[in-house]
Amino acid sequence: MIRPELEALIQGALDDALTPEEQARLARFISESPEARERVAQLEQLASIIESLDAARAPIGLVDNVLAEVSHRPLSPRTWSTFPRGVAVNKKILFGLAAAAAIVLAVITYYSNPPATVGTEATIGAAQRAQTPQIAPKDVQVGDASAQEMLQTDTFDAIMKDAQLRKLLQNDEMRKQLQRAEFRVALDDENIRLALRTPNLAQRLEDAAFKKALSDPAAAKKFDDSNMRWLAANRAMAEALRQDQFRSLLARDNNAAALAGAAMKAALHDDHFDAALRGNLSARLARGVQAR
């Protein structure tokens, strides 16, 4: 009988789910154990047999049939519920949580965005005057209907299963902070949402050196020619530079220093961050700066 740890490693390898460290550990096991080698061969053979049932051809006319079916059906609100059964919660608390849930993702966005430096308000303000805000504070009000819908969402489901998050959302100050338009505005950006799904990016944005580079004037000393040359050659940076607001941000010394820092250079290696940068991340950051 193979050890559970080894079995998990072998199955994980079959599913492309191992970290480099786990891969190294498995390689060691395989080189030392005939039993492990046999199990690898067994599972590979099984996967190959299962997958010999190849992909089926989609039925002819499926697309047309679906479109014919939906042509006389209206798009409607969700009708099924994912609310966990068997959870007894006071109705008042429930609705409070539902309202908070509507903006919980925004918290992550807000606190993951790099903090802007003091002194950028005037520059950003000038750029902002030419713009019409996409969402006003009144847009983030969550009425009863919204609360009802939130009760049926996966986000709410996740909150109900997370005691720590529930506690956090019941904190008055936290909820007050959450109910700000900038949260929702930031969330409106698809690229930012995508970027936030990347664990690496979140990790980088949480990186103390990165934050310091964006906020500490002393970081200007780190400004060096090699980084600037590298940034100038970066395609995403070149595209971002075409945006007025990004240029405005960059015009401030502290931001330029931060952008030239090693942490930003590392972040630019991330595909999702790259996408966010090429999208309107700078505009979102600018709005956040102005609001603060």
Place this chain on the structure above:
Amino acid sequence: MRRVYLLSDPDDLALVRQTLAGQSEAFGSLVSRYQKVMYTVALRMLGNPADAQDATQDAFVKAYQNLASFNSSHRFYSWMYRILVNECLNVGRDRRPEDGLDGDEEADGTPFDTALASERREQIQLALLRLTPEYRMVVVLRHFAGQSYGEIAEALSIPEKTVKSRLFSARQRLGELLLGWKESTKEEDL
């Protein structure tokens, strides 16, 4: 592992938005994009082309009707898989596995080769159908849709740990059925 079916989220989200804005042809693009993998998943779950077609079509229609409630922070295909899983479970409740097996794959070679291949496929499909739907779905999403543990967990609303546990147990059972592996001493209802 197969990942060939999955396209980028931004494309899906753009199509979802266009559909919600009243452009039904955008939904046609989504159906066109995912019909093959959705049908394959349904076929492997149900083992019967007619049922698989019904389940796939109904899943797309339900997705359309509920598109307004799609949470764009999730992946569109995970949401679709979840709807499809429910459709397959509904169909599966009314049928026994032996009611009909698929004969939907392309075949090459001589009639003898074709017959052998067909028999082999039938054995594999029957083995899949001998798993309970919960275990079968994990195997199907992993091996026929190329979903990661995390994506399967999202689609089925179960923890990743459960995904792994079900997948490992299901593989053991399939190994016993298809390759004559020694039966596991662990008693599980799968």
